[in-house]
Amino acid sequence: IRDIADLQSVVPSLRVSTLQSAFSTTFSVRGFGTDGNNIGLEPTVAMFADGVYRSRAVSQISDLPDIQRVEVLRGPQGTLFGRNATSGVVNVVTAKPELGTFGAAAEFEYGNYNSIKAKGMVNVPLGDTLALRAAGFYLNRDGFTDNLYDDSDIDGRDMYAVRGSLRFEP
Secondary structure, three states, rough: OOOHHHHHHOOOOEEEOOOOOHEEEEEEEOOEEEOOOOOOOOOEEEEEEOOOOEHHHOOOOOOOEEEEEEEEOOOOOHHHHOOOOEEEEEEEEEEOOOOOOOOEEEEEEEOOOOEEEEEEEEEEEOOOOOOEEEEEEEEEOOOOOOOOOOOEEEEEEEEEEEEEEEEEEE
16 A cells, blocks of 8 residues: 555455546445546545544655554544535545654665655654654656647646654653
């Protein structure tokens, strides 16, 4: 599983649709969901990351660099998650800093169309009661299509993200 869109291959009854652009990415659970090209439509399958509601799936569709688990809750979840969870919830839980344990991981890939992908994570204990965890990724790829007007590439990707968390346990 590389990103949220790949979840549909392992989660029964989940469908991820990217229509004309990543900005119109929608989720459907058990066949129910908001599906349309109108960016003004509110989704009926809510997207949460560490308990924070994301109004648009595009904010989580890019990559999963340091995830503890992804929960897909089927059916109406309005009691626990609010009005935008009438069809279900996709809840992304990131890995938390670990006290007393140093850890690091890195990954690098090179592929066709000069695709370069790098991601990494580091967990640093800062004493007995404090720990820091940082993770990030970088992706750059040339486009698939040549623009004949100015000889530039179209449909390329250039994305990056960094996330950090601090844990204090008195």
